[in-house]
Amino acid sequence: MQTLVAYVENKPGVLNRVSSLARRLAINIDSLTVGPTENEAIARMTIVAHTDERGAHRLEASLEKLVDVLLAENISTRALLERDLALIKVSADQQNRPHLMELIKVFRARVVDVAPESLIIEVSGAVDKIDGLLEVLRPFGVLEMARTGRISMTRGGDLLQPPVEESSGSELESTGSNVK
Amino acid sequence: MKLIGAEILCESLTRLGVREIFGYPGGAILPVYDALGKSKLHHVLVRHEQGATHMADGYARASGGIGVAMATSGPGATNMVTGIATAMMDSSPVVCITGQVSSKVLGSDAFQEIDITGITMPITKHNVVITKAEDIARTIREAFLIANSGRPGPVLVDITKDAQQAIAEFNWEASEPKLPPKRLRNNHDQAEFDRAVEMLNTAKRPIILAGHGIMVSGAMRAFEQFVRTGNYPVAMTLLGIGCFPADNALNLGMMGMHGEAWVNNAIQEADLLIAVGMRFDDRVTGDLRTYAKSARKIHIEIDRAEINKNVKVDAALVGDARDVLERLMPRIQTCDHSAWIRHVAELKGDSAVRDIQSLPDNGHLYAAHVINDIWKETRGEAIVVTDVGQHQMWEAQYYHHNRPRTLITSGGLGTMGFALPAAIGAKFAKPDSEVWVVVGDGGFQMTMCELATIVQEKINIKIAIINNGFLGMVRQWQEFFYDKRYVATPLVAPDFAALANAFGIRAERITKRAEVIPTIRSARESAETVLIDFRVEQEDSVYPMVAAGASLSDMIRRPNSPLVETATEP
Ligand SMILES: Cc1cc2nc3c(=O)[nH]c(=O)nc-3n(C[C@H](O)[C@H](O)[C@H](O)COP(=O)(O)OP(=O)(O)OC[C@H]3O[C@@H](n4cnc5c(N)ncnc54)[C@H](O)[C@@H]3O)c2cc1C
Ligand SMILES: Cc1ncc(C[n+]2csc(CCOP(=O)(O)OP(=O)(O)O)c2C)c(N)n1
Numbered sequence: 001m002q003t004l005v006a007y008v009e010n011k012p013g014v015l016n017r018v019s020s021l022a023r024r025l026a027i028n029i030d031s032l033t034v035g036p037t038e039n040e041a042i043a044r045m046t047i048v049a050h051t052d053e054r055g056a057h058r059l060e061a062s063l064e065k066l067v068d069v070l071l072a073e074n075i076s077t078r079a080l081l082e083r084d085l086a087l088i089k090v091s092a093d094q095q096n097r098p099h100l101m102e103l104i105k106v107f108r109a110r111v112v113d114v115a116p117e118s119l120i121i122e123v124s125g126a127v128d129k130i131d132g133l134l135e136v137l138r139p140f141g142v143l144e145m146a147r148t149g150r151i152s153m154t155r156g157g158d159l160l161q162p163p164v165e166e167s168s169g170s171e172l173e174s175t176g177s178n179v180k
Numbered sequence: 181m182k183l184i185g186a187e188i189l190c191e192s193l194t195r196l197g198v199r200e201i202f203g204y205p206g207g208a209i210l211p212v213y214d215a216l217g218k219s220k221l222h223h224v225l226v227r228h229e230q231g232a233t234h235m236a237d238g239y240a241r242a243s244g245g246i247g248v249a250m251a252t253s254g255p256g257a258t259n260m261v262t263g264i265a266t267a268m269m270d271s272s273p274v275v276c277i278t279g280q281v282s283s284k285v286l287g288s289d290a291f292q293e294i295d296i297t298g299i300t301m302p303i304t305k306h307n308v309v310i311t312k313a314e315d316i317a318r319t320i321r322e323a324f325l326i327a328n329s330g331r332p333g334p335v336l337v338d339i340t341k342d343a344q345q346a347i348a349e350f351n352w353e354a355s356e357p358k359l360p361p362k363r364l365r366n367n368h369d370q371a372e373f374d375r376a377v378e379m380l381n382t383a384k385r386p387i388i389l390a391g392h393g394i395m396v397s398g399a400m401r402a403f404e405q406f407v408r409t410g411n412y413p414v415a416m417t418l419l420g421i422g423c424f425p426a427d428n429a430l431n432l433g434m435m436g437m438h439g440e441a442w443v444n445n446a447i448q449e450a451d452l453l454i455a456v457g458m459r460f461d462d463r464v465t466g467d468l469r470t471y472a473k474s475a476r477k478i479h480i481e482i483d484r485a486e487i488n489k490n491v492k493v494d495a496a497l498v499g500d501a502r503d504v505l506e507r508l509m510p511r512i513q514t515c516d517h518s519a520w521i522r523h524v525a526e527l528k529g530d531s532a533v534r535d536i537q538s539l540p541d542n543g544h545l546y547a548a549h550v551i552n553d554i555w556k557e558t559r560g561e562a563i564v565v566t567d568v569g570q571h572q573m574w575e576a577q578y579y580h581h582n583r584p585r586t587l588i589t590s591g592g593l594g595t596m597g598f599a600l601p602a603a604i605g606a607k608f609a610k611p612d613s614e615v616w617v618v619v620g621d622g623g624f625q626m627t628m629c630e631l632a633t634i635v636q637e638k639i640n641i642k643i644a645i646i647n648n649g650f651l652g653m654v655r656q657w658q659e660f661f662y663d664k665r666y667v668a669t670p671l672v673a674p675d676f677a678a679l680a681n682a683f684g685i686r687a688e689r690i691t692k693r694a695e696v697i698p699t700i701r702s703a704r705e706s707a708e709t710v711l712i713d714f715r716v717e718q719e720d721s722v723y724p725m726v727a728a729g730a731s732l733s734d735m736i737r738r739p740n741s742p743l744v745e746t747a748t749e750p
């Protein structure tokens with residue numbers, strides 16, 4: 001599994017270009033999240049891909065060839081903070097409810113909706129933690145689940161910021177004119 | 181200045197230096213055609229939009245500039261797909277302009293509406309829909325910039341009909357390209373560079389693998405100096421042919437599946453591969469597990485995504501070939517690799533005797549003879565545009581190119597039907613050059629409708645059909661790997677000479693070797709297009725051959741027939 005971060009133009013069609021590229025390279029995407037950054041013209045993606053280091057290099061370099069991708073970087077080997085968020089609707093009756101609450105506490109999850117026969121649990125954290133909670137909830141009966149997919153950030157002073165400056169880019173300086 | 185979108189487009193194209201547009205009209209692009217009529221641009225009416233894209237591609241490959249193709253929405257646009265993919269695979273800078281239904285009905289399955297940007301996303305370097313007249317000038321400039329910078333490629337610009345018709349302010353200066361900012365990648369670190377220099381200066385058996393990127397970069401002179409200083413033998417990819425003169429003693433010829441045996445053997449024995457602007461295509465490497473096992477590898481390449489894609493390299497110098505070569509030059513020691521070069525020449529010795537070229541005239545007409553005679557008669561100075569198949573490989577083997585951009589061929593996609601339209605495009609790019617088409621009887625039938633374009637445009641090219649009555653390349657595979665079960669490869673063709681005559685084109689049919697040279701001569705003397713139907717040996721095969729996926733060391737060689745044994749060295 002490899003984790004890439006990409007800064008892209010925040011406009012329609014870009015997500016399609018990115019996912020279409022991964023498909024063309026025959027790289028399976030495990031999760032892909034997109035959201036705006038503090039600069040609303042730029043969106044940030046976290047891409048988790050089923051591939052090896054070589055595949056990740058190819059994906060990273062190919063992503064950067066897309067006009068709408070400002071930067072792409074494989075951050076798999078760096079110190080990372082990773083978060084995933086899940087909403088899990090689990091069946092709960094009077095009897096097992098206390099047991100459930102116990103587990104939820106251990107996992108530092110929260111109950112965000114209560115109904116006579118079910119609960120919705122919100123949990124965020126590393127993927128392993130969510131998978132772990134899911135594991136113990138399964139015997140109760142998981143009715144529905146929604147997960148956001150992973151977002152990742154390199155820790156501390158290891159900054160990954162979008163390039164600024166309106167330039168036409170390093171390799172785009174040669175003339176596009178036909179006049180020879 | 182207030183103009184309608186269609187006029188802005190024509191004005192922008194003119195300012196970008198475009199002279200010809202290869203296209204075909206229809207409803208969704210009509211406003212542009214109306215504006216074209218009032219502009220100085222010359223529109224070449226093709227007979228099929230695939231032809232338009234190949235013409236633009238041929239134009240681009242012959243000139244190094246950008247070829248422009250145009251079509252209407254729907255079927256016009258989808259007919260372009262093969263040509264766009266062909267340009268993409270060979271990194272050719274083509275700009276395709278398509279009409280689109282009005283933005284008000286986009287997404288409603290309107291008449292001749294098709295999502296051409298969706299369809300072409302994986303086969304273009306970039307594509308974009310324009311829905312506003314005021315975006316046209318800037319977007320076209322961006323399209324040109326993207327198409328021919330870095331690693332070139334096709335760009336498609338889809339313009340809605342209402343954008344073509346709307347009035348907007350045209351201000352060229354204010355419509356500078358505005359592309360998203362990109363991170364400046366630090367191309368290669370000094371350590372990597374030093375390691376490459378060390379490898380270059382210590383190699384005992386180096387060989388250069390020269391590719392298409394050298395031409396794209398315009399690095400021919402730097403490359404020549406580099407080769408001369410280091411005394412490196414040079415092998416070329418199919419698309420690299422022409423980047424280094426064939427008559428230079430250090431030029432070994434083509435590598436790969438149908439490369440010469442001595443070239444592949446030299447690669448297998450080398451201790452250093454210096455790959456310049458080539459992408460280690462599988463037709464070049466054969467089985468990767470056995471490829472150049474004893475060699476260290478340096479890759480000079482502009483596209484980071486190509487590094488370690490197929491072949492793991494020891495030093496990657498990412499950047500423009502010319503730039504990198506010029507930076508390397510001062511660090512390269514003059515080397516004497518004469519023992520190695522002599523050894524490679526010895527490898528060659530054996531192959532030359534097997535060469536069909538040295539066959540005496542035994543009454544048979546071989547494609548190799550025809551192509552070799554075209555080479556001799558044109559003194560290797562023509563632009564040769566080939567189709568795909570056996571004749572393509574024979575061209576690569578027997579026409580010796582000394583100048584860049586004189587072999588135009590579809591390598592990566594291997595698109596049959598490419599040759600005739602691409603040659604028309606090449607002729608527009610280089611009106612003063614002699615242009616020859618070398619095409620099979622199969623591929624010619626895919627785009628022969630463009631003969632009418634030749635007549636309408638009154639252009640002068642020479643067409644050599646290598647007519648073997650088969651889809652020859654496929655037949656060859658059936659012969660070698662399917663026990664000669666010739667399923668769907670014997671091919672009925674029209675009388676090509678009569679066909680050409682029907683279009684108003686002069687034509688000849690040749691069956692004997694003795695007729696080849698006189699016919700080529702008389703065709704060359706004509707100021708008009710001439711088509712020659714060469715009826716060649718039907719079941720001839722291209723040798724040597726590395727079977728798909730086999731090791732480069734494992735070549736199928738020309739059988740030593742009695743005919744060949746009596747042959748003399750050329
Ligand atoms: C029937 C058939 C048989 C074939 N047999 C053979 C064969 O025997 N031998 C053979 O060689 N080919 C053969 N081919 C062609 C083969 O499929 C490939 O198309 C060809 O090998 C590609 O050559 P290339 O890598 O030089 O060019 P391209 O595919 O065009 O690649 C060019 C490379 O150069 C890079 N580049 C571009 N610009 C620059 C720059 N400014 N600076 C540095 N790098 C740059 C690009 O990023 C790219 O990686 C055959 C094709 C067909 C259809
Ligand atoms: C559009 C397309 N369809 C199919 C092929 C597969 N193909 C490769 S070579 C070849 C035979 C070409 O026959 P011809 O044009 O007569 O040339 P020859 O090999 O006989 O010289 C075929 C069918 C292709 N390359 N392109």
Ligand SMILES: [Mg+2]
Pocket residue numbers: 620621622646647648649650651652
């Ligand atoms: Mg044929």
